[in-house]
Amino acid sequence: MKSHKAYTLAGGMASPRQSMLWKLMIKYKYYYLLLLPGLIYFLVFKYIPMLGILIAFKDYKISLGVWDSAWSGVKWFRILFETEDFWIAFRNTIMISFYKLIFGFPAPIILALLLNEVFSNGIKRLIQTIVYFPHFLSWVVLGGMMFTLLSPSTGILALFDVQSSPVMQPEQFRSMLVWSGIWKEAGWGTIIYLAAMAGINPELYEAGRIDGANRFQLVRYVTIPSIANTIVILLILRTGHILSAGFDQVFILYNPLVYSVADILDTYVYRVGLTMGRYSLASAAGLFQSVVGLLLLLFSNWLARRMGGSGLW
The missing domain is CATH 1.10.3720.10 (MetI-like)
Structure with a gap:
Protein backbone atom coordinates (compact mmCIF):
# COMPACT_ATOMS: atom_id res chain seq x y z
CA MET A 1 0.00 0.00 0.00
CA LYS A 2 2.82 2.41 0.87
CA SER A 3 4.67 1.67 -2.36
CA HIS A 4 1.45 2.13 -4.36
CA LYS A 5 0.82 5.51 -2.69
CA ALA A 6 4.38 6.62 -3.40
CA TYR A 7 3.99 5.47 -7.01
CA THR A 8 0.81 7.44 -7.53
CA LEU A 9 2.33 10.55 -5.97
CA ALA A 10 5.45 10.18 -8.09
CA GLY A 11 3.30 9.73 -11.15
CA GLY A 12 1.53 13.03 -10.50
CA MET A 13 -1.70 11.57 -9.12
CA ALA A 14 -3.08 13.15 -5.97
CA SER A 15 -3.71 11.13 -2.85
CA PRO A 16 -7.33 10.79 -1.61
CA ARG A 17 -6.65 13.36 1.11
CA GLN A 18 -5.27 15.85 -1.41
CA SER A 19 -8.25 15.24 -3.71
CA MET A 20 -10.70 15.88 -0.88
CA LEU A 21 -8.85 19.08 0.09
CA TRP A 22 -8.95 20.30 -3.51
CA LYS A 23 -12.69 19.55 -3.77
CA LEU A 24 -13.36 21.48 -0.56
CA MET A 25 -11.36 24.45 -1.85
CA ILE A 26 -13.39 24.47 -5.06
CA LYS A 27 -16.64 24.15 -3.14
CA TYR A 28 -15.83 27.05 -0.81
CA LYS A 29 -13.85 29.11 -3.33
CA TYR A 30 -15.81 32.29 -2.63
CA TYR A 31 -15.06 32.04 1.08
CA TYR A 32 -11.36 31.78 0.28
CA LEU A 33 -11.67 34.82 -1.97
CA LEU A 34 -13.16 36.75 0.94
CA LEU A 35 -10.29 35.53 3.11
CA LEU A 36 -7.64 36.51 0.56
CA PRO A 37 -7.41 40.27 1.38
CA GLY A 38 -6.82 39.47 5.04
CA LEU A 39 -4.12 36.94 4.18
CA ILE A 40 -2.42 39.44 1.87
CA TYR A 41 -2.55 42.09 4.60
CA PHE A 42 -0.85 39.85 7.17
CA LEU A 43 1.69 38.66 4.61
CA VAL A 44 2.68 42.15 3.45
CA PHE A 45 2.50 44.07 6.72
CA LYS A 46 3.24 41.38 9.33
CA TYR A 47 5.38 38.56 7.95
CA ILE A 48 7.56 40.18 5.28
CA PRO A 49 8.65 43.00 7.68
CA MET A 50 9.89 40.30 10.06
CA LEU A 51 13.00 40.14 7.88
CA GLY A 52 13.88 43.45 9.50
CA ILE A 53 14.87 41.67 12.72
CA LEU A 54 18.22 41.07 11.01
CA ILE A 55 19.02 44.69 11.81
CA ALA A 56 19.28 43.73 15.50
CA PHE A 57 22.23 41.47 14.64
CA LYS A 58 24.03 43.88 12.30
CA ASP A 59 25.81 47.20 12.39
CA TYR A 60 23.09 48.63 10.22
CA LYS A 61 23.86 51.53 7.93
CA ILE A 62 21.21 53.02 5.68
CA SER A 63 23.72 53.52 2.86
CA LEU A 64 24.54 49.79 2.82
CA GLY A 65 21.08 48.39 3.45
CA VAL A 66 20.07 45.40 5.54
CA TRP A 67 21.85 42.71 3.54
CA ASP A 68 25.20 44.45 3.04
CA SER A 69 25.62 45.80 6.58
CA ALA A 70 28.22 43.99 8.69
CA TRP A 71 27.17 41.28 11.16
CA SER A 72 27.61 42.18 14.81
CA GLY A 73 26.14 39.14 16.58
Whole structure:
Protein backbone atom coordinates (compact mmCIF):
# COMPACT_ATOMS: atom_id res chain seq x y z
CA MET A 1 0.00 0.00 0.00
CA LYS A 2 2.82 2.41 0.87
CA SER A 3 4.67 1.67 -2.36
CA HIS A 4 1.45 2.13 -4.36
CA LYS A 5 0.82 5.51 -2.69
CA ALA A 6 4.38 6.62 -3.40
CA TYR A 7 3.99 5.47 -7.01
CA THR A 8 0.81 7.44 -7.53
CA LEU A 9 2.33 10.55 -5.97
CA ALA A 10 5.45 10.18 -8.09
CA GLY A 11 3.30 9.73 -11.15
CA GLY A 12 1.53 13.03 -10.50
CA MET A 13 -1.70 11.57 -9.12
CA ALA A 14 -3.08 13.15 -5.97
CA SER A 15 -3.71 11.13 -2.85
CA PRO A 16 -7.33 10.79 -1.61
CA ARG A 17 -6.65 13.36 1.11
CA GLN A 18 -5.27 15.85 -1.41
CA SER A 19 -8.25 15.24 -3.71
CA MET A 20 -10.70 15.88 -0.88
CA LEU A 21 -8.85 19.08 0.09
CA TRP A 22 -8.95 20.30 -3.51
CA LYS A 23 -12.69 19.55 -3.77
CA LEU A 24 -13.36 21.48 -0.56
CA MET A 25 -11.36 24.45 -1.85
CA ILE A 26 -13.39 24.47 -5.06
CA LYS A 27 -16.64 24.15 -3.14
CA TYR A 28 -15.83 27.05 -0.81
CA LYS A 29 -13.85 29.11 -3.33
CA TYR A 30 -15.81 32.29 -2.63
CA TYR A 31 -15.06 32.04 1.08
CA TYR A 32 -11.36 31.78 0.28
CA LEU A 33 -11.67 34.82 -1.97
CA LEU A 34 -13.16 36.75 0.94
CA LEU A 35 -10.29 35.53 3.11
CA LEU A 36 -7.64 36.51 0.56
CA PRO A 37 -7.41 40.27 1.38
CA GLY A 38 -6.82 39.47 5.04
CA LEU A 39 -4.12 36.94 4.18
CA ILE A 40 -2.42 39.44 1.87
CA TYR A 41 -2.55 42.09 4.60
CA PHE A 42 -0.85 39.85 7.17
CA LEU A 43 1.69 38.66 4.61
CA VAL A 44 2.68 42.15 3.45
CA PHE A 45 2.50 44.07 6.72
CA LYS A 46 3.24 41.38 9.33
CA TYR A 47 5.38 38.56 7.95
CA ILE A 48 7.56 40.18 5.28
CA PRO A 49 8.65 43.00 7.68
CA MET A 50 9.89 40.30 10.06
CA LEU A 51 13.00 40.14 7.88
CA GLY A 52 13.88 43.45 9.50
CA ILE A 53 14.87 41.67 12.72
CA LEU A 54 18.22 41.07 11.01
CA ILE A 55 19.02 44.69 11.81
CA ALA A 56 19.28 43.73 15.50
CA PHE A 57 22.23 41.47 14.64
CA LYS A 58 24.03 43.88 12.30
CA ASP A 59 25.81 47.20 12.39
CA TYR A 60 23.09 48.63 10.22
CA LYS A 61 23.86 51.53 7.93
CA ILE A 62 21.21 53.02 5.68
CA SER A 63 23.72 53.52 2.86
CA LEU A 64 24.54 49.79 2.82
CA GLY A 65 21.08 48.39 3.45
CA VAL A 66 20.07 45.40 5.54
CA TRP A 67 21.85 42.71 3.54
CA ASP A 68 25.20 44.45 3.04
CA SER A 69 25.62 45.80 6.58
CA ALA A 70 28.22 43.99 8.69
CA TRP A 71 27.17 41.28 11.16
CA SER A 72 27.61 42.18 14.81
CA GLY A 73 26.14 39.14 16.58
CA VAL A 74 24.58 39.97 19.94
CA LYS A 75 26.56 43.18 20.36
CA TRP A 76 23.50 45.40 20.42
CA PHE A 77 21.74 43.21 22.95
CA ARG A 78 24.71 43.55 25.31
CA ILE A 79 24.64 47.32 24.88
CA LEU A 80 20.88 47.33 25.38
CA PHE A 81 20.99 45.40 28.66
CA GLU A 82 23.75 47.68 29.94
CA THR A 83 21.74 50.84 29.22
CA GLU A 84 19.99 52.37 32.22
CA ASP A 85 17.29 54.06 30.11
CA PHE A 86 16.22 50.67 28.74
CA TRP A 87 15.61 49.24 32.21
CA ILE A 88 13.71 52.37 33.23
CA ALA A 89 11.48 51.96 30.17
CA PHE A 90 11.12 48.24 30.89
CA ARG A 91 10.08 48.89 34.49
CA ASN A 92 7.59 51.56 33.45
CA THR A 93 6.11 49.27 30.80
CA ILE A 94 5.59 46.44 33.27
CA MET A 95 4.02 48.73 35.88
CA ILE A 96 1.69 50.54 33.47
CA SER A 97 0.62 47.29 31.79
CA PHE A 98 0.05 45.68 35.19
CA TYR A 99 -2.15 48.57 36.33
CA LYS A 100 -4.10 48.43 33.07
CA LEU A 101 -4.54 44.68 33.44
CA ILE A 102 -5.75 44.91 37.04
CA PHE A 103 -8.09 47.88 36.59
CA GLY A 104 -8.72 48.00 32.85
CA PHE A 105 -9.38 44.35 32.01
CA PRO A 106 -12.38 43.88 34.36
CA ALA A 107 -13.95 47.20 33.27
CA PRO A 108 -15.58 45.97 30.01
CA ILE A 109 -16.73 42.77 31.76
CA ILE A 110 -18.49 44.75 34.49
CA LEU A 111 -19.94 47.17 31.94
CA ALA A 112 -21.19 44.31 29.76
CA LEU A 113 -22.83 42.65 32.78
CA LEU A 114 -24.60 45.91 33.63
CA LEU A 115 -25.74 46.48 30.04
CA ASN A 116 -27.01 42.91 29.84
CA GLU A 117 -29.35 43.62 32.74
CA VAL A 118 -30.98 46.61 31.00
CA PHE A 119 -34.32 45.45 29.64
CA SER A 120 -35.17 48.56 27.60
CA ASN A 121 -33.53 48.20 24.17
CA GLY A 122 -33.75 51.94 23.56
CA ILE A 123 -31.90 52.82 26.75
CA LYS A 124 -29.38 50.04 26.12
CA ARG A 125 -28.61 51.34 22.61
CA LEU A 126 -28.25 54.89 23.94
CA ILE A 127 -25.80 53.80 26.63
CA GLN A 128 -23.85 51.66 24.14
CA THR A 129 -23.54 54.60 21.75
CA ILE A 130 -22.22 56.83 24.52
CA VAL A 131 -19.66 54.35 25.85
CA TYR A 132 -18.55 53.18 22.37
CA PHE A 133 -17.95 56.68 21.02
CA PRO A 134 -14.51 57.41 22.63
CA HIS A 135 -13.04 54.34 20.88
CA PHE A 136 -13.50 56.01 17.49
CA LEU A 137 -11.56 59.10 18.51
CA SER A 138 -7.80 59.06 18.08
CA TRP A 139 -5.51 59.71 21.01
CA VAL A 140 -4.51 62.96 19.30
CA VAL A 141 -8.06 64.25 19.74
CA LEU A 142 -8.52 62.77 23.21
CA GLY A 143 -5.11 64.02 24.28
CA GLY A 144 -6.04 67.57 23.30
CA MET A 145 -9.32 67.24 25.19
CA MET A 146 -7.53 65.97 28.28
CA PHE A 147 -4.92 68.74 28.22
CA THR A 148 -7.76 71.25 28.01
CA LEU A 149 -10.00 69.67 30.64
CA LEU A 150 -7.13 69.05 33.07
CA SER A 151 -5.61 72.49 32.69
CA PRO A 152 -5.30 74.23 36.10
CA SER A 153 -6.06 77.59 34.49
CA THR A 154 -8.85 76.93 31.96
CA GLY A 155 -10.08 73.40 32.66
CA ILE A 156 -12.23 71.68 35.25
CA LEU A 157 -9.37 71.74 37.75
CA ALA A 158 -9.62 75.53 37.88
CA LEU A 159 -13.02 75.14 39.58
CA PHE A 160 -11.36 73.27 42.46
CA ASP A 161 -8.38 75.60 42.74
CA VAL A 162 -5.93 72.83 41.74
CA GLN A 163 -2.56 74.34 40.88
CA SER A 164 -1.03 71.61 38.68
CA SER A 165 -2.32 69.18 36.08
CA PRO A 166 -2.02 65.37 36.57
CA VAL A 167 -0.40 65.30 33.13
CA MET A 168 2.55 67.17 34.61
CA GLN A 169 2.80 65.25 37.90
CA PRO A 170 4.94 62.04 37.89
CA GLU A 171 3.08 60.59 40.89
CA GLN A 172 -0.31 61.00 39.16
CA PHE A 173 0.58 60.34 35.53
CA ARG A 174 0.27 56.54 35.58
CA SER A 175 -3.15 56.69 37.22
CA MET A 176 -4.25 59.18 34.59
CA LEU A 177 -3.06 56.79 31.85
CA VAL A 178 -5.03 53.89 33.30
CA TRP A 179 -8.31 55.77 33.78
CA SER A 180 -8.14 57.53 30.42
CA GLY A 181 -7.51 54.14 28.78
CA ILE A 182 -10.59 52.71 30.51
CA TRP A 183 -12.63 55.71 29.39
CA LYS A 184 -11.61 55.19 25.78
CA GLU A 185 -11.72 51.40 25.39
CA ALA A 186 -14.04 49.92 28.04
CA GLY A 187 -17.17 50.49 25.98
CA TRP A 188 -15.71 48.94 22.85
CA GLY A 189 -14.46 45.95 24.83
CA THR A 190 -18.00 45.09 25.88
CA ILE A 191 -18.94 44.01 22.35
CA ILE A 192 -17.30 40.58 22.62
CA TYR A 193 -18.75 39.94 26.07
CA LEU A 194 -22.25 41.00 25.05
CA ALA A 195 -22.00 38.70 22.03
CA ALA A 196 -21.00 35.84 24.32
CA MET A 197 -23.91 36.62 26.65
CA ALA A 198 -26.32 36.62 23.71
CA GLY A 199 -25.44 32.96 23.12
CA ILE A 200 -26.37 31.84 26.64
CA ASN A 201 -29.33 29.45 26.70
CA PRO A 202 -32.36 31.37 28.12
CA GLU A 203 -33.54 28.17 29.77
CA LEU A 204 -30.68 28.48 32.23
CA TYR A 205 -32.07 31.80 33.46
CA GLU A 206 -35.59 30.38 33.60
CA ALA A 207 -34.39 27.41 35.66
CA GLY A 208 -32.58 29.78 38.01
CA ARG A 209 -35.69 31.94 38.51
CA ILE A 210 -37.77 28.84 39.22
CA ASP A 211 -35.24 27.87 41.90
CA GLY A 212 -35.65 31.33 43.45
CA ALA A 213 -32.40 32.95 42.27
CA ASN A 214 -32.35 36.75 42.20
CA ARG A 215 -30.64 38.82 39.47
CA PHE A 216 -27.28 38.94 41.26
CA GLN A 217 -27.30 35.17 41.71
CA LEU A 218 -28.20 34.66 38.04
CA VAL A 219 -25.22 36.80 37.07
CA ARG A 220 -22.93 34.93 39.44
CA TYR A 221 -24.01 31.38 38.68
CA VAL A 222 -25.21 31.60 35.06
CA THR A 223 -23.82 34.57 33.17
CA ILE A 224 -20.23 34.65 34.43
CA PRO A 225 -19.61 30.86 34.13
CA SER A 226 -21.10 30.93 30.63
CA ILE A 227 -18.65 33.59 29.42
CA ALA A 228 -15.67 32.26 31.40
CA ASN A 229 -13.96 30.81 28.30
CA THR A 230 -14.25 34.16 26.50
CA ILE A 231 -12.74 35.93 29.51
CA VAL A 232 -9.83 33.46 29.66
CA ILE A 233 -9.06 33.79 25.95
CA LEU A 234 -9.06 37.59 26.06
CA LEU A 235 -6.94 37.51 29.22
CA ILE A 236 -4.37 35.30 27.46
CA LEU A 237 -4.25 37.69 24.51
CA ARG A 238 -3.94 40.65 26.87
CA THR A 239 -1.07 38.97 28.71
CA GLY A 240 0.78 38.54 25.42
CA HIS A 241 0.74 42.33 25.04
CA ILE A 242 2.00 43.01 28.55
CA LEU A 243 5.09 44.76 27.13
CA SER A 244 2.96 46.96 24.87
CA ALA A 245 1.60 49.60 27.21
CA GLY A 246 0.04 51.75 24.46
CA PHE A 247 2.40 53.82 22.32
CA ASP A 248 -0.21 56.28 20.98
CA GLN A 249 -1.57 57.15 24.39
CA VAL A 250 1.79 57.58 26.12
CA PHE A 251 3.41 59.40 23.20
CA ILE A 252 0.59 61.96 23.05
CA LEU A 253 0.31 62.54 26.79
CA TYR A 254 3.83 62.30 28.18
CA ASN A 255 6.32 65.17 28.47
CA PRO A 256 9.83 65.71 29.87
CA LEU A 257 8.45 66.23 33.38
CA VAL A 258 7.16 62.65 33.56
CA TYR A 259 9.76 60.77 31.50
CA SER A 260 10.95 58.92 34.60
CA VAL A 261 7.54 57.24 35.06
CA ALA A 262 6.08 57.39 31.55
CA ASP A 263 8.83 56.30 29.15
CA ILE A 264 7.92 52.78 27.97
CA LEU A 265 9.57 50.33 25.58
CA ASP A 266 7.52 51.53 22.61
CA THR A 267 8.51 55.16 23.10
CA TYR A 268 12.09 54.07 23.86
CA VAL A 269 12.29 52.22 20.54
CA TYR A 270 10.83 55.23 18.74
CA ARG A 271 13.20 57.69 20.39
CA VAL A 272 16.34 55.59 19.97
CA GLY A 273 15.54 54.40 16.46
CA LEU A 274 13.89 57.30 14.65
CA THR A 275 15.07 60.28 16.70
CA MET A 276 18.63 59.20 17.47
CA GLY A 277 19.15 57.03 14.38
CA ARG A 278 20.44 54.00 16.33
CA TYR A 279 18.42 51.52 14.30
CA SER A 280 20.22 48.37 15.41
CA LEU A 281 19.78 49.18 19.10
CA ALA A 282 16.10 50.00 18.58
CA SER A 283 15.60 46.75 16.64
CA ALA A 284 17.22 44.80 19.47
CA ALA A 285 14.85 46.41 21.96
CA GLY A 286 11.85 45.69 19.73
CA LEU A 287 12.90 42.06 19.23
CA PHE A 288 13.34 41.60 22.98
CA GLN A 289 9.86 43.04 23.51
CA SER A 290 8.32 40.66 20.95
CA VAL A 291 10.08 37.54 22.26
CA VAL A 292 9.06 38.23 25.86
CA GLY A 293 5.48 38.87 24.72
CA LEU A 294 5.43 35.55 22.86
CA LEU A 295 6.77 33.68 25.89
CA LEU A 296 4.14 35.28 28.12
CA LEU A 297 1.43 34.30 25.64
CA LEU A 298 2.60 30.68 25.57
CA PHE A 299 2.87 30.55 29.35
CA SER A 300 -0.61 32.06 29.84
CA ASN A 301 -2.13 29.57 27.42
CA TRP A 302 -0.36 26.66 29.15
CA LEU A 303 -1.49 27.90 32.57
CA ALA A 304 -5.09 28.30 31.39
CA ARG A 305 -5.17 24.73 30.09
CA ARG A 306 -3.61 23.41 33.29
CA MET A 307 -6.37 25.11 35.27
CA GLY A 308 -9.07 23.43 33.19
CA GLY A 309 -9.72 26.18 30.65
CA SER A 310 -9.81 25.78 26.89
CA GLY A 311 -6.97 28.20 26.04
CA LEU A 312 -6.24 29.44 22.53
CA TRP A 313 -5.11 26.04 21.22
